[in-house]
Amino acid sequence: MPEKAPIHKHADADGQFRRKRSQFRDSISSSPDSEFPPEKDRYALYINQGCPWAHRANLVRSLKGLESIIQLIVCDFELTKEGWLFTGRNGSDEKDPLYGFTRMQDLYKKADPEYEGRFTVPALWDKKAETIVNNESSEIIRMFYSAFDELLPEHLREDGKPGGGFYPEKLQKEIDAMNDWVYNTVNNGVYKTGFASTQDAYEANLYPLFESLDRLEKHLGEPGHHPYLFGEYITEADIRLYTTMIRFDVAYYNIFMCNLKMIRHDYPRLSRWLRNLYWDGGKTLNGHAFKDTVNFWTYKYGYLRAKGRAEPDAKFVVPKGPVPDIQPLDDDEVTNGH
Numbered sequence: 001m002p003e004k005a006p007i008h009k010h011a012d013a014d015g016q017f018r019r020k021r022s023q024f025r026d027s028i029s030s031s032p033d034s035e036f037p038p039e040k041d042r043y044a045l046y047i048n049q050g051c052p053w054a055h056r057a058n059l060v061r062s063l064k065g066l067e068s069i070i071q072l073i074v075c076d077f078e079l080t081k082e083g084w085l086f087t088g089r090n091g092s093d094e095k096d097p098l099y100g101f102t103r104m105q106d107l108y109k110k111a112d113p114e115y116e117g118r119f120t121v122p123a124l125w126d127k128k129a130e131t132i133v134n135n136e137s138s139e140i141i142r143m144f145y146s147a148f149d150e151l152l153p154e155h156l157r158e159d160g161k162p163g164g165g166f167y168p169e170k171l172q173k174e175i176d177a178m179n180d181w182v183y184n185t186v187n188n189g190v191y192k193t194g195f196a197s198t199q200d201a202y203e204a205n206l207y208p209l210f211e212s213l214d215r216l217e218k219h220l221g222e223p224g225h226h227p228y229l230f231g232e233y234i235t236e237a238d239i240r241l242y243t244t245m246i247r248f249d250v251a252y253y254n255i256f257m258c259n260l261k262m263i264r265h266d267y268p269r270l271s272r273w274l275r276n277l278y279w280d281g282g283k284t285l286n287g288h289a290f291k292d293t294v295n296f297w298t299y300k301y302g303y304l305r306a307k308g309r310a311e312p313d314a315k316f317v318v319p320k321g322p323v324p325d326i327q328p329l330d331d332d333e334v335t336n337g338h
């Protein structure tokens with residue numbers, strides 16, 4: 001195995017970026033022997049505004065109407081040698097509101113003093129058991145789909161939804177298959193491209209990323225695959241792709257050098273899909289959740305910082321474009337998709 005990277009370094013010694021496995025993998029469930037039953041005010045979701053994995057969890061918390069059930073705690077999105085901090089800046093609380101910690105790593109150490117993994121967001125905290133239930137976003141979002149449904153009004157419960165919810169049984173195989181290649185080449189693909197520290201590692205990830213974007217563009221043109229990836233209703237596949245696509249033109253294109261094509265100019269269907277989600281007036285979604293969980297400036301500034309082009313405390317210049325951050329819903333230039 002290549003040498004382990006320190007907190008602030010992204011690529012391993014061989015130039016490749018490898019995301020490490022999450023280690024807290026418990027579940028919230030209402031089964032009788034559940035260690036973590038659904039309860040109002042019992043859990044807190046730790047995020048920062050920059051991270052696309054934390055964004056997934058935050059987005060589903062909003063889409064499901066869980067704001068008054070699960071507390072949201074935001075740390076600063078500037079990664080330091082000590083990991084994520086609570087600073088009072090960048091949307092962050094001044095201190096961790098539960099314990100007064102100034103570092104995310106203190107929370108991980110409280111959960112498990114022997115913990116040796118990365119101190120990542122998102123993390124779902126149980127205030128009663130004082131531990132991390134889960135720090136893997138793909139599992140946290142699935143918990144949020146239905147684990148709290150008994151506490152929610154009928155229209156927000158998965159079994160009350162016309163399409164069968166975010167992960168309907170009849171689509172699970174197809175969603176899982178898409179998740180797999182989208183995760184490897186798109187969600188994580190942009191990171192593997194952007195954090196590559198050799199030309200070979202960069203190119204080895206850049207081309208598969210754009211092959212997958214081409215594949216998604218084609219997918220959206222097939223019968224039954226629009227306006228959302230699997231038809232009339234938003235599913236997990238849309239949620240997982242969204243947090244990467246909304247950062248693409250404003251950050252990954254430029255700062256992560258994912259710059260063979262842009263969503264707005266080169267992918268009309270993906271662009272329309274993205275704008276549909278962002279601008280939806282809350283008619284089909286829970287009140288602008290896709291829009292309200294986005295902060296474009298954070299992406300422009302935060303990825304520049306993450307990429308190491310700006311030293312802490314140095315003055316630096318944040319790219320202005322592209323302008324606008326996202327195009328209006330009905331933009332003639334890009335309406336030839338669907």
Ligand SMILES: N[C@@H](CCC(=O)N[C@@H](CS)C(=O)NCC(=O)O)C(=O)O
Pocket residue numbers: 007019020021022050051052053054079083118119120121122135136137138
């Ligand atoms: N598998 C995790 C990945 C989370 C993750 O890597 N988060 C990044 C922020 S985008 C992080 O916290 N990195 C800090 C570190 O690795 O030290 C998930 O999807 O929840």
